[in-house]
Amino acid sequence: MALFSRRLAVSRIWGLHAMPKSSLKVPKGTAAAAMASATAPPTSKTSPVGLNKNGCIAIQIHAKPGAKISSLAGLSDDGVAVHIGAPARDGEANAELLRFLGDVLGIRKSMLSLDKGSKSRSKVAVLDSCVSLSADSVMERLRDAAVE
Template sequence: MLINFCSVYSSYSVVMRRLFVEMPRARARNNAGAAASGSTPSESGKSVPVSVRPDGCVLITVRAKPGAKRSAITGVQDDAVGVAVSAAPVEGEANAELLRYVATVLGIRKSGISLYKGSRSRDKVLCIQTGLLSAETSLQRLRQEAKES
């Protein structure tokens, strides 16, 4: 009888863990991808990869491509800004290089930009501190750099 109770309890705990732990995480990831992309419609109705949080922080959705020969903005699409990063994705080196390069492109100090989401993913969200740069200005500078690259 004890063996049956243990196997039933084990099966029950597996089901409960899937229902209440794993599935909400998966749902949160799927919903966060849409919400954290920060896409807000512009005047023309297209979505852009730059948005503003209620506290004034400017969010930039980035798709990082580590291991490139040189750091560059590869393009500004509707969902994300493509950034080639010259550092390898080892021990946070690519994240540090990404922050340094984007800060240089935007003309702000490195301490004014931080990694908001995606430290271990290619899809990242960067946060520019409140008051340093507007969403329109940052998008304009990213597009300008993409044309020059």
């Protein structure tokens, strides 16, 4: 024990302790910084609306059940935030979510289904393959509904 405390005291006196992570950063304007930025992967902007492996339109949803009325709370890269006007029990919130999305997109609720997340707040809703909407038009309709 005494040996350990003696080594610790010596390392602090002579500055032999580990370097903080902030000192390991590459300064801007150096050749090392240019090399680090050249090897960094490009950042791509993602959308909550896309195609799944079957070619159907999929919408990533972050559900917030128990609201007074159903509404779109906002759009982000992670998903569409939806306030659901139904409690989260016995599938009531999921049914209300599909009804609300059908109203927003202008399609019947039978053309929508939940692919993932029937018991969680993070869900993936899938449009039927016979729907004549593109992913861009779905995103546009969601943006219009979120602004209102």
